[in-house]
Amino acid sequence: MALEASVQRVRIYLSQSDQWQGGPLYLAILERLRSAGATGATALTGLAGFGPGQRGRLAMLNESGYDLPVIIEWLDRPERVARILPLLDDLCGEAMVTSEPVPVYRATLRARGPFSADRSVGDLMQTESPTVTSATPLLEALRHFVTDKLAVLPVVDATGLLVGTLTSQEVAWRSPLRMPIWMLTKLTSAEREPLVQLLNGLTVGGIMTTEPRYVVETITIPQALTTMIEWGLRQVPVVDRHRRLVGLLGEDDILREAVMQAENSADEPAVREAEPPPPVSLVMQTVFHAVTITQPLNRVLAQLLATPLQPLFVLDPERRLVGLLTLASVLKGLAGEERTKLLTALQQPEPPEAASLPGRDRPLAELLEPPPPSLVPDTNLIDAAHRLIELQATQLPVVNGEQTLLGIIAPGGLVRALLQQSE
Incomplete structure (x- = not known):
């Protein structure tokens, strides 16, 4: 019998009389776990037992006036346990809480989603990012949008510090070029020349935004996605803690990561997803x-x-x-x-x-x-x-x-x- 995967088992040791806001504590903990997205948990009542406050005699199921032991057992993916367990601190108080890996022969767990909790932006960003300076001629910068298929072009200083960004929207708003940048490559030389004359002498510094939006390489992928969605960005510069440019993160990088994570999950035959990916x-x-x-x-x-x-x-x-x-x-x-x-x-x-x-x-x-x-x-x-x-x-x-x-x-x-x- 091959045990090919493991999950995390959490046990919370309570007494039947433990209360939370006028109701049984074990029910409050179960509800907190459910609302936080745990796969599943069960409250088990013991037949007999004693704890630190019950050393005089055992609590027995067929006797009244004694606190029977209650154990909540919760099994889940390790990354989900790491996220949810701290949310129980106020409920558990002084209760004993244990956590341990458990080998799995067969299990169906709530889907983890496409992004692993231990993967950061730095793990999937493009590290070979083209850059320009504020003094770069605009025509030279525009070539990067076509040849490198960029949505945003980082602007850096001599030390690699991110000082701005250039996008096609800013080119359309602040330069004489109104048509999409890629069209320059589709024009005849006679059609292109008047536009080139309009753009000659312009530099990136006069067109770029000087308040660039970026993400830090150490944040998690979901954090970066939240930022990109909030700002409406298809691609975003990635910086280190000193704001030096270290890469670019785009929607294509994110979709590749999602596909790779799904393929990795398929390699765990012992653990199945409870919910199929939505259509x-x-x-x-x-x-x-x-x-x-x-x-x-x-x-x-x-x-x-x-x-x-x-x-x-x-x-x-x-x-x-x-x-x-x-x-x-x-x-x-x-x-x-x-x-x-x-x-x-x-x-x-x-x-x-x-x-x-x-x-x-x-x-x-x-x-x-x-x-x-x-x-x-x-x-x-x-x-x-x-x-x-x-x-x-x-x-x-x-x-x-x-x-x-x-x-x-x-x-x-x-x-x-x-x-x-x-x-």
């Missing part, structure tokens, strides 16, 4: 950017340019997914005056009106990309994370058997859902 249908985003294939192209372009970093899902009249419209596919499909109109509109400070855009009499289908790979509603979160990483996708559609678009899954939504599962 994407419970966490998918049901409000998304979509158009119908019958709409005029210029009206669709007006909607696309209002949020140029987000693709548009294209549906048929029955709301079946038939394709995807992206700025890249539109730019590739336009030429001459139509292309010039699009590029001019992209550089305007406000989203353009449909009348100023090309394609009023052009079929939308000519510019469509094929539908992206999709998920079904009962795909679990870990499999969805694995699929996003595998495809290097920013979002995936969720469709039913008839290919009706039900919602979308993006890395940010998955990260929030996985955080809710974690200890």
Whole structure:
């Protein structure tokens, strides 16, 4: 008989007469454990026993007037015991509390969530982070967003101290470049040159934020996720205790960690999860950017340019997914005056009106990309994370058997859902 895993067993020794706020203490402790997320615990009454205050004689089950012993036995994952046990200190008082590892032949425990309690930000961050200084020319800094696929570019001083960050939003707000940064690589030299002239002479220092948001390498992964979600960040600089840059943490790193933790849990056959990972249908985003294939192209372009970093899902009249419209596919499909109109509109400070855009009499289908790979509603979160990483996708559609678009899954939504599962 192979014992391949272990859990932690906690025993709390009480007396039947112990009270808490007018009720039995053992019930108060059980309720505290339940509300804190423990897998399970049982209160056992002894047939007979004595303790430090009962040395005169034994307390017997068939006698009145004596305190019978009560033992609460709680078995759980070690990391969950470490989190919850201190929450019982006020209830347990002077009671004896023991904790010990117990080999397991077979067990079903409450899911631990995707992030191990003993893993910190420093364990999964990217350590090879590109950096710039405040004196770096802006054009040179912009290349990093494309070549390194960054959401945030750390700005450091000569000692490596984090002094600022640069994002695409700040570039759009504070520089003459309004179109998405990646588009510079898709333009002809004649189209690119006027934009380069606008950006020449600008440095990172005039565009960056000087109050950077960051996380410290020693904090736990759930703590970092809470911070990223609160700030709405897809990627965040990681610093040491002296605020020197040591890496970057992004949503992709977090999803890879979740997948790895799930694979590690699968290697413990003796311990099974009580709850399967939730399906994407419970966490998918049901409000998304979509158009119908019958709409005029210029009206669709007006909607696309209002949020140029987000693709548009294209549906048929029955709301079946038939394709995807992206700025890249539109730019590739336009030429001459139509292309010039699009590029001019992209550089305007406000989203353009449909009348100023090309394609009023052009079929939308000519510019469509094929539908992206999709998920079904009962795909679990870990499999969805694995699929996003595998495809290097920013979002995936969720469709039913008839290919009706039900919602979308993006890395940010998955990260929030996985955080809710974690200890």
